[in-house]
Amino acid sequence: MKKNSQPAAGLALVRGELLNPNCPSRELLKRITSRWTMLVMLALRENTLRFSEIRRAIGGISERMLAQTLRYMEEDGLLIRKAYEVVPPHVEYRLTPLGREASKHVLALTDWLESHFPLIEQQRSDRQNAG
Amino acid sequence: MKKNSQPAAGLALVRGELLNPNCPSRELLKRITSRWTMLVMLALRENTLRFSEIRRAIGGISERMLAQTLRYMEEDGLLIRKAYEVVPPHVEYRLTPLGREASKHVLALTDWLESHFPLIEQQRSDRQNAG
DNA sequence: CAGGATCCGCTAGGATACTG
């Protein structure tokens, strides 16, 4: 227990608090499950990568979005940015322990999704044919 | 948009296929982890609810967004819409087994997030104070 | 190489009004 920061710090957060519109963790949920954040987590899951390496790993992400995503993730303490003072620049990104924990859950979801994707697509077309 | 020659249906999907920008499951990931879809999953996790009940359970969602979210989820086979032919209308929503599976992973993520939220917020402010 | 700055289209999403 640190100091007198927020009352929330010592509070047992109950499941479903997210359903409260005023719960600030909704914002965090939005950021963590945002399109690119999840993919960055996958890319960095067990690697330390440079900016352009991440960009190549995740197909289709623009420089702007990757930079922004990395900044947000660093702010949330999900990853560490390490810049070497050299020319040309060399910057490495890796998940923090917190980020690695989060990525586990993300990975569980994406794994499930990928393995059930064919089924879902098939059901979708079945339903469309049936009306 | 349908792609010809997509072997995905019978293929063993490997972990990390989402990092391929052409992987159609990216779209599904976007839908499933969209802001309101996740909250609807939480609300319906162990309940069958009516439209307005869901709306009340999830604070802050508009009618328009709830209707759209429910329609998408039904299309993806995540929930069942059951309408009773009465006046006034009575419509119930519940998760399918598929939806319940997905919600488990979503719940794991949101549980983790809620329990680590205070820590994350504290680290964030610590970092801001430190520069 | 790692981004910042700028411009801009697109769409998620809110507010409101209306209907069966």
Add this chain to the structure above:
DNA sequence: CAGTATCCTAGCGGATCCTG
């Protein structure tokens, strides 16, 4: 009650150019 229809805005996100 359970939505649809309409209008409108904020901001997500892509493309491009520029810099240390």
